[in-house]
Each structure stands twice: as structure tokens, then as C-alpha cells.
Amino acid sequence: MRNKLVFVLCLLAAGILCWQLYNVLLNLPNEKDQGAIYRIVYFHVPAIFTGFIGFFIALGASGMYLGTRNLKYDAFAAAVTEVSLTFATIVLATGMIWGRIIWGIWWTWDARLTTMLVCWLIYAGYLMLRRAIDEPTQRARLSAVVSIFGCTDIMIVWKSIEWWRTQHPAPVLSVRDGGGMAPGMESPIYWNWLALMCLAAVLVIIRMRQENMSREIDSLRRMAHSY
Amino acid sequence: MIDQRNFTYMFYGFAAAWVIVTIYVGFLALREGRLRDELERVRRMVEDSGKKN
Amino acid sequence: MGKTSVGSFLSSTVAIASKDLRSEFRTKEALNASFAFSVVILVLFSFAFDPSSEQLQTISGGLLWVVFSFAGALILNRSFARELQNDCLDALISSPAPTGALFLGKAIANFVLLMIVELASLGVFALFYDSRFGAQLLPIALVIALGTWGITVIGTMFSALTVNLRMREMMLPTLVYPLLIPALMAAMTLTTDLMSGTPIGKDNTIWLRVLIGFDFIYSILSVVFIDVVLVG
Amino acid sequence: MPGDERALEIDRVSKYYGHFPALRDIQLKIEAGSTLALLGRNGAGKTTLLRILAGLSKPSEGTVRVGGSDVREEKTRRRIGVLGHGISLYDELSAIENLKIFATLYGYADPGKRAGEWLERVGLDRVRDGLVREFSRGMRQRLAVARAFLHDPEILLFDEPFTALDDRAIAVLQGLLNGAHSAGRTIIMSTHQLREALVLATHVALIQRGQLAYTGERTQEMLDDPAYLYRTYGEN
Numbered sequence: 001m002r003n004k005l006v007f008v009l010c011l012l013a014a015g016i017l018c019w020q021l022y023n024v025l026l027n028l029p030n031e032k033d034q035g036a037i038y039r040i041v042y043f044h045v046p047a048i049f050t051g052f053i054g055f056f057i058a059l060g061a062s063g064m065y066l067g068t069r070n071l072k073y074d075a076f077a078a079a080v081t082e083v084s085l086t087f088a089t090i091v092l093a094t095g096m097i098w099g100r101i102i103w104g105i106w107w108t109w110d111a112r113l114t115t116m117l118v119c120w121l122i123y124a125g126y127l128m129l130r131r132a133i134d135e136p137t138q139r140a141r142l143s144a145v146v147s148i149f150g151c152t153d154i155m156i157v158w159k160s161i162e163w164w165r166t167q168h169p170a171p172v173l174s175v176r177d178g179g180g181m182a183p184g185m186e187s188p189i190y191w192n193w194l195a196l197m198c199l200a201a202v203l204v205i206i207r208m209r210q211e212n213m214s215r216e217i218d219s220l221r222r223m224a225h226s227y
Numbered sequence: 228m229i230d231q232r233n234f235t236y237m238f239y240g241f242a243a244a245w246v247i248v249t250i251y252v253g254f255l256a257l258r259e260g261r262l263r264d265e266l267e268r269v270r271r272m273v274e275d276s277g278k279k280n
Numbered sequence: 281m282g283k284t285s286v287g288s289f290l291s292s293t294v295a296i297a298s299k300d301l302r303s304e305f306r307t308k309e310a311l312n313a314s315f316a317f318s319v320v321i322l323v324l325f326s327f328a329f330d331p332s333s334e335q336l337q338t339i340s341g342g343l344l345w346v347v348f349s350f351a352g353a354l355i356l357n358r359s360f361a362r363e364l365q366n367d368c369l370d371a372l373i374s375s376p377a378p379t380g381a382l383f384l385g386k387a388i389a390n391f392v393l394l395m396i397v398e399l400a401s402l403g404v405f406a407l408f409y410d411s412r413f414g415a416q417l418l419p420i421a422l423v424i425a426l427g428t429w430g431i432t433v434i435g436t437m438f439s440a441l442t443v444n445l446r447m448r449e450m451m452l453p454t455l456v457y458p459l460l461i462p463a464l465m466a467a468m469t470l471t472t473d474l475m476s477g478t479p480i481g482k483d484n485t486i487w488l489r490v491l492i493g494f495d496f497i498y499s500i501l502s503v504v505f506i507d508v509v510l511v512g
Numbered sequence: 513m514p515g516d517e518r519a520l521e522i523d524r525v526s527k528y529y530g531h532f533p534a535l536r537d538i539q540l541k542i543e544a545g546s547t548l549a550l551l552g553r554n555g556a557g558k559t560t561l562l563r564i565l566a567g568l569s570k571p572s573e574g575t576v577r578v579g580g581s582d583v584r585e586e587k588t589r590r591r592i593g594v595l596g597h598g599i600s601l602y603d604e605l606s607a608i609e610n611l612k613i614f615a616t617l618y619g620y621a622d623p624g625k626r627a628g629e630w631l632e633r634v635g636l637d638r639v640r641d642g643l644v645r646e647f648s649r650g651m652r653q654r655l656a657v658a659r660a661f662l663h664d665p666e667i668l669l670f671d672e673p674f675t676a677l678d679d680r681a682i683a684v685l686q687g688l689l690n691g692a693h694s695a696g697r698t699i700i701m702s703t704h705q706l707r708e709a710l711v712l713a714t715h716v717a718l719i720q721r722g723q724l725a726y727t728g729e730r731t732q733e734m735l736d737d738p739a740y741l742y743r744t745y746g747e748n
Contacts, residue, residue, distance in 0.1 A: 035233035040240035047244070066508060069572065071530065086251045093243040101236050114461075121458035128454060132445045136530030137572070141512060142441055145505050149437075149459060152497060156462045160490040199248070206255055213262045219532035220269040224276050226532075226555050226721060285586075288619050295616040303604035306643075367598025371659065374566045375617040376589040511584065512570035 006205055009198045016195035020188045028185055040098045046193035047090040048116075050200050054084025055119065059151040062144035071215065074140035077147060078130060079207035083200050085123050091116055118157050122150040136215050292377035296385025297392075303362070304393060311393060314354040318347045318401035326408055336409060341472030344405060345464050348424075349431055351397045352390075353453050356435035359390050360443040369443070373510055383506040387436040394428050416474040423474065426491045427467030433495065434459050437502040441509050466491040517579045518544035520565070520667055520698060525574035527560055527722075534560045535722045538574070542700065542715070544666070547693055549709040549730070550702040551741060552719035558702035561719065562671050565700065566594040578667065590618060593665030595673060599656035603645040607636055607655055610644060611662060618663035630658040634684055653681035661688060668692060670701035674708050686712070706738035718745055 024042050061077035064070075095113065096106045107113065126146050133139035304310060325343055329336060363369035372382055402424075405411060435456055442451045466487040473484050480488060520542040527535040535557045542548050552558045563569045565576055567583040576583045578591060601610045608627050615623030631637040634654040644652060660668070668689075674682060689712055692699060703709040710716070710730060718726040718741055726745040733740050 036237040037233035037240065039237050043241065043244045083251075086247060090244045090247050093247060094240045097236055097240040097243060101233050118458055118461050125455045125458060129442075129445075129451060132447050132451055137528060138444075141508060145441065145509055146455065148505070149434075149498075149501065152501065153459045153462065156490070156494055156497065160462050160466065160487075203251070203255070206259070210255070210258055210262055213266060215530045217262065217266050217269050219530045220266075220273050222529060222532040224269065224273045291619075292617050295613050299602065299605065299609075299613050302609070303602055306604045365598075365603065366601055367596055368600050368602060370566075370568055370594065370596055370598070371600035371614070372617070373568055374589060374592065374594045375614065376586045376619065377617040378586065511568070 002205065002209075006202050009202045013195045013198035013202070016191055016198075020191045020195065023191075024188050028188070035101075037098060037101050040094050042188050042192050044091060044094045044098065045189050046196045047087045047094070049193050050196045051084045051087035051091060051119075053197075054080045054087065054200065055123065055151060055154070058084065058147055062147035065140055065144045071136065071140055074136075074144065075208045075211035075215070076204075077144065078127075078211055079204045081123050081126055081147065082207055083203045085120065085127065086203070087196070087200065088116060088120050088123070092120065115154065115157050119154050122153060126150060134218070136218055288376075289378060289381045292381035293385040293388065296372070296377070296382055297388040300359070300362070300386060300389035301392060304389070310355045310358045311397065314351040314393075314397045315400055317354060318351045318397060319404055321347050321350060322401060322404055322408060337476045338472060340405075340409070340411060340475045341468040341470070344402070344471055345427065345468045347401055347405075348394070348398050348428065349457065349460060349464060351401065352394050352428075352431045352435055353456070355390055355393050355397070356432070356439045356456070357449055357452055359386055359436055359439040361439075361448065364443060369510075379507045379510050380503040382510070383436060383440070383502060386439075387432050387502075390436055391429055391432040394432060395425070398424060398428060411475060415477065416479065419480050420471065420474050423467055423470045423488075423491070426488075426495055427463060427471075429495050430463035430467070430491065430498070431460060433498045433502055434463075437498075437506065437509070440506060462490060463494045466494070518666055518698070519579070520544075520700075521575075521577045522561075522565070523575050523577065525561070525564060525571045525576060527557075527564065527569070528572045533722050535564075535571070538719075538724050540717060540724060540727060542698060544698050545693075545696045546714045547689075547699040547712055548701070548715045548717055549713035550700060550717050550719065551706070551709070552702075552725075556719045557722040558719055559671055560722075562596075562669055562700070562702055566592060566596075566669050568594075590663065591666045592669060593660045593663065593667070594669045594671075595656060595660040596671045599652050600659060601644050601652065601655055604643065606641045606643055607631060607647075608640040610655065611659060614659055614662055620663075626662065630662050634658040650678045650680050653677050654684050657681065657685050657688060661692075665697070667698045668700070670699070670703075672703055673701050674703060674705045682708075710734055710738055716741065718742075720745075 020042070024039050028039070058077045058081045061073045061080060065073035065077060092113075095116075099108065100106050126143060129146055130139055130143050133142060322343075329339065360369070363372065373379065435452075438452055438456050438459075442448045442455070445451055469487050470480065470484055470491070474480070478484070522538050522540040522542075525535060525538040526533060538561065550558050550561065560569070564571050565583065567589055570584070578588045581588050583589065583592065602613075605613075608624070608631060611627030611630055612623045615626040620626045628637070628640070631640050634657060636651060636655060636658070639647070639651070644655065647655065673685060677685060686708075689699060693712070699712070701709060701712075713730045716726070716728065716730045716734065717724060726741060
């Protein structure tokens with residue numbers, strides 16, 4: 001049942017991504033200033049959405065764990081955080097390549113870039129903490145607290161740098177400011193987002209299964225020692 | 228026809244995204260294998276120590 | 281009943297804080313190490329930048345807070361580790377003192393210790409780098425106090441969180457520094473402004489708000505979650 | 513029943529480390545005034561259970577109550593005294609300072625007086641201002657005992673009380689335990705030292721792999737042959 005779901009989601013993600021790759025490369029008009037590179041936005045922005053949604057879901061799952069003390073939520077939080085961190089890495093990498101061409105620099109200490117980097121560092125710390133704790137229940141409890149502290153921090157960073165210098169293009173989607181990109185140029189972003197969400201779901205399912213497996217290993221090991 | 232300006236960098240950008248996903252999937256696959264081995268080993272360990280007693 | 285429980289909360293907090301301070305003042309281990317470390321960093325920075333140049337004005341805030349947060353890590357690492365030695369932490373947790381009081385007591389002790397190190401290194405900074413902050417002394421003190429409280433709240437919480445971990449000394453800074461970024465960012469900007477003679481006014485009150493908000497939010501969160509961290 | 517007000521009730525307590533059950537479905541009522549010896553192998557779950565009773569860790573399932581209120585409640589913790597493996601004293605502080613801190617935490621209006629009294633009772637009043645770091649092993653242990661008894665707890669929890677102690681501290685502890693027992697205090701101790709524990713105990717509980725294998729009054733047979741319990745109720 002679960003395998004079937006993974007298969008279907010994979011297929012869906014692959015299908016949409018191929019179709020949109022074709023669409024983005026061959027159907028879309030060129031942008032007058034940036035050249036071909038603007039097309040990176042079709043991976044960059046969907047990856048941001050997927051990543052940030054993941055971190056908020058992880059916050060919810062961590063809260064649920066502390067409320068219910070059901071390790072299922074902990075496995076979910078861990079899996080979602082790890083996958084979201086992968087997408088955050090994609091955001092940073094594609095963003096830097098774009099910045100190299102358009103701004104002439106790999107990195108700038110701009111509001112949005114900094115938020116993403118802080119986010120990356122916090123959740124990398126979260127994953128390192130998980131590796132440093134052996135006992136699954138203690139690990140779940142402590143990392144849930146870190147997740148809550150981390151997500152709060154990102155919201156503070158985000159609020160605080162809204163007033164800060166910003167170099168990053170303003171959000172280009174029409175939902176935010178009723179303008180920006182032409183309608184036909186915008187839809188691939190949403191399609192790719194859907195595809196990346198499917199991909200993320202697949203990765204989360206696989207990662208969660210591993211989390212359960214490692215917990216089982218831990219309990220078997222404890223059992224072996226207790227005899 | 229597609230704009231030729233900055234085309235290589237666009238390609239790098241797309242490639243970077245996919246390379247990162249591939250690396251992560253490879254990492255997952257490696258871990259899957261390692262966990263399976265370990266599970267097998269620990270299962271055997273539990274059976275053995277169960278027999279001894 | 282309400283009054284007495286507030287009273288016992290406060291007296292427990294004070295008992296914990298004064299115990300930590302007293303035993304630290306007796307050995308001065310963390311204080312000395314932390315101060316020596318700060319001086320070394322300040323000296324090293326003088327090679328990185330020309331201490332007499334105009335440029336220094338614009339980075340002084342950043343430099344100071346880098347020193348402060350490094351010094352803080354040394355003090356905070358010891359905070360809960362101190363309790364492990366004879367299983368003291370167990371005795372504290374099983375006592376009727378609320379874990380929130382325990383946390384606050386330790387945070388206050390760390391705050392005082394860190395402030396001492398900071399004031400001392402501020403003196404060294406003024407000597408080496410020929411800075412004058414006489415005109416803005418009070419606002420600078422306020423910013424330093426707020427920033428330090430931010431460092432201690434997060435630091436004390438994560439000191440408790442990492443206390444039973446192997447690699448405790450490494451985990452604490454890895455977790456704490458990214459979380460401190462908004463507070464340090466605000467404190468750095470404000471300190472630089474004040475050092476170069478710009479008073480707190482229209483442009484930078486926003487940073488003061490960030491700093492106060494950060495301290496407030498994390499003080500509340502820490503007191504709420506410390507029980508989960510220490511007990512379960 | 514007046515006794516019920518002070519009884520310690522362990523109701524279906526389980527503790528999991530991940531999926532591994534360190535304690536399974538422990539159901540036990542310890543009447544006020546009884547002395548319970550908690551027996552079992554290393555890793556059987558004795559320490560885990562004692563930590564839960566002391567409020568140092570939360571059970572995954574079930575509750576531990578004293579007179580109807582949970583052990584993590586402030587008023588219940590006031591009634592419990594704990595002595596674990598460590599001495600729970602600060603090396604850099606003096607004897608009197610150590611006791612004063614705990615007297616304050618336990619809400620005594622005059623912590624100095626309380627601390628002084630206890631230093632006298634364990635024979636350390638002459639070195640009240642000496643740092644614990646400079647104390648001999650035996651002195652440290654006596655001070656630790658004073659720390660645990662300081663707030664006159666109704667329920668005393670000891671984890672391996674005799675293991676680390678020297679002769680004099682054992683004598684002090686046994687004296688205090690006898691005194692506490694005749695004053696109607698409840699005592700729970702986990703131990704390897706079967707003989708010492710069984711002499712003091714009125715009740716016995718045996719834990720095996722996280723489960724309660726036997727519980728009941730201490731009988732003459734157990735005194736005559738301390739290994740009797742393990743043979744009869746143990747798994748092998």
C-alpha cells in the first residue's frame with residue numbers, strides 16, 4: 001500500500017517535472033534583461049515553498065510529539081526536517097548561481113538570503129543534535145524543543161530583516177502584489193511546486209521508514225543487553 | 228528560439244538542483260542498506276543471547 | 281497561597297543564583313578562562329584591522345559582540361555541567377523548587393558572570409582601540425545588558441538541553457550561535473551606532489524592539505519548556 | 513483510612529526507551545510506615561523505577577501518587593527525600609552552605625538554623641565551614657545523608673544506599689533509617705546488598721526485566737537465605 005503510494009507520487013513528480021522542463025525551456029518567452037538564467041526561478045521558488053512549508057510542518061509535528069508523546073510524530077518531524085533541509089540547500093545553490101550572473105557576486109548579506117542561511121544552520125544543528133543522542137525518547141523530546149526554538153527564531157529573523165537592506169527581487173507572484181510575471185510565465189512555478197511536494201512526500205515516507213527502523217534497532221540492542 | 232545569453236549558467240543551476248536531490252537520494256539509499264544490515268545483525272544477537280539463557 | 285508560592289519561587293531562584301555565583305567566585309575557573317579568551321581575541325583582531333583607522337568605528341559593534349558571544353560559550357558550557365559532578369542536578373530537580381525557578385536562577389548567575397567578563401573586556405577594548413563611549417554610556421549599557429540577557433537565556437536553556445550529551449562542548453555552540461543571530465544582529469547594529477555617536481532614535485529603535493522582543497519571547501519559551509527538557 | 517493519605521501508589525507504570533520497555537505495568541501500593549527493599553539484577557529497572565518515584569523522570573504510562581497527588585507536584589516533592597548514587601553536594605561550597613541551599617529550596621523560613629541542626633546530628637558541626645572538596649569520603653557521605661533527611665521527608669528513596677558508604681556512614685545511615693522507620697516513615701531502597709537490606713525491610717519487591725516478579729512481606733525464609741527470592745521467583 002505504502003509502496004504503491006511512493007510509486008504513484010514518484011511517477012507524478014517525474015511526469016510534471018519533465019512536462020514543465022519542456023515547457024520552461026522551449027515554450028516560455030525570453031526575459032529581456034536576464035537571458036536564459038531567469039529560468040532558474042522555476043526551481044528556486046518552488047524549492048523555497050516546499051522547504052518552508054516543511055519547516056512549519058516539522059514545528060507542528062514537534063508540538064504534536066510533546067502533546068501526545070507518540071514517537072510517530074517525532075519520526076515525521078525528523079524526516080520532514082531533513083528533506084526540507086535538502087530543499088533549502090537547493091534554494092541556496094540555485095540562488096547563488098543566479099546571483100553570480102545577475103548581481104555579479106555569489107553571496108550578499110541580504111534579508112532573504114540571510115534568513116535562508118540562518119534557517120539552514122539551525123536545522124543542520126537540529127539534525128546534528130539528533131545524531132548525538134542515542135536514547136530515542138530523550139532524542140524525540142529534546143529535538144522537539146529545538147525545533148520549536150528554531151522555528152520561532154526564523155520568524156524573528158524574518159520580521160527583523162524586513163526593515164533591513166534588501167537587494168533580493170521582491171516576490172514576483174501575482175497572489176502577493178497583483179503584478180510581476182505574466183500569467184503564462186507563472187504557472188510553471190506552481191506546477192513545479194506540486195511536483196517538488198510530491199517528491200518531498202516520497203522522500204519523507206522513505207526517511208520515516210528508516211527512522212522507525214533505527215528505533216527498532218535501538219530497542220533490539222537494548223533487549224540484547226538486558227538479557 | 229531559446230535565449231543563448233547565460234545559457235550555461237542556467238544549465239548549472241538546473242544541474243545543481245538535481246545533483247543535490249540525487250546526492251540526498253544516494254545518501255538515503257546508503258543509509259537504508261546500512262540500517263538493514265544492522266537490523267539483521269542485532270536480530271541475530273538477540274536470538275543468540277536468548278538461546279544462551 | 282498565591283503569594284507564598286510566588287515567594288518560594290523567588291527565594292528558590294535567588295538560592296540557585298547565589299549558589300552558582302558563590303562557587304564560581306571561589307574557583308574563578310570559568311571567569312578567568314573566559315576573560316583570558318576575550319583578551320586574546322581582542323588582540324588577534326588588532327592584527328586583522330588597523331586599530332586606529334576610521335574603519336574601526338563601523339565594525340566595533342560587531343567585534344565586541346563576537347568577543348562577548350565567544351566568552352559566553354565558555355561560561356555557559358560550565359553552567360549545567362557543574363551540576364553533573366556529584367549528581368547535584370537530581371537533588372535540585374527532586375526538590376520542590378519549580379524547574380522554572382531553577383532555570384531563572386542559573387540564567388541570572390550566568391548573566392552576572394558574563395556581564396563581569398564583558399565589562400572587563402570592554403575596558404581592554406577601550407585601551408587597545410582608543411574608543412570613547414562616554415557620551416552614550418547609558419544606552420550602551422542598556423544594549424549590552426539586553427544582548428547579554430539574550431545570550432544567557434538561550435545559552436542556559438541549551439546548556440540544560442545538552443548537559444547529558446556526549447560532545448556537549450561542541451553541540452552547545454553549534455545550536456546556540458545560529459539561534460542568537462537576530463539578537464546579535466540587533467545588538468551589533470545598535471552598539472556600532474552608539475559607538476560612532478549616533479543616539480538611539482528614529483532609525484534604530486526598530487533594532488531595540490527586536491532585541492527586547494527576542495529577550496522576551498525566549499525568556500517565556502525557556503521557562504515554559506525547561507520542565508520538558510529537565511524532567512520529561 | 514488515615515494510612516491511605518500517606519501511602520505511595522504506583523499505578524500501572526510503564527517506561528519506554530524508544531520501543532524498549534524498561535518498566536512494564538508496575539502496580540504496587542506501598543503502605544505508609546513500611547520499608548520496601550527493591551531487588552533485581554543490574555538493568556532490571558530498579559533505578560528507572562526509583563527515578564520515577566523521585567519525580568526525576570516521567571513514566572510513559574501510568575501514575576505515581578502520594579496521598580492522591582502526583583509526585584511531580586510541588587507539595588508531594590516536599591514529602592519525598594532522595595539519596596542516589598552521587599552525593600548531590602557542591603564541592604566548592606562549605607558544609608553549611610550546601611545544606612542551607614537545600615533548606616531554602618524546601619521552603620524553610622530559617623534555613624541556617626535547620627542546616628546547623630542537621631550538621632550536629634551527623635557530627636559535622638565542627639567542620640561546618642570547611643569546603644566539601646576537602647572532606648574525607650566518609651564525611652561527604654554523612655553530609656549527603658543529612659542533605660537527604662534535611663526536610664524530614666515522609667518517604668525516603670535510596671538507590672544502592674550501602675554500596676559506596678564506609679563503616680561509619682553505614683552506621684549513621686542505619687541509625688537514621690531505624691529512627692525513620694520507628695517514626696512511621698516509608699522507606700524504599702534498591703540494593704544489591706541483600707542481607708543488609710533484608711534485615712531492615714518489612715516488604716520486598718523483585719523486579720525482573722522491567723516487570724514486578726514478586727511483591728509481598730519480608731519473611732523469615734528470606735532472612736535465613738537471602739538468595740531464596742531469586743531462586744524461587746527468578747527466571748533461572
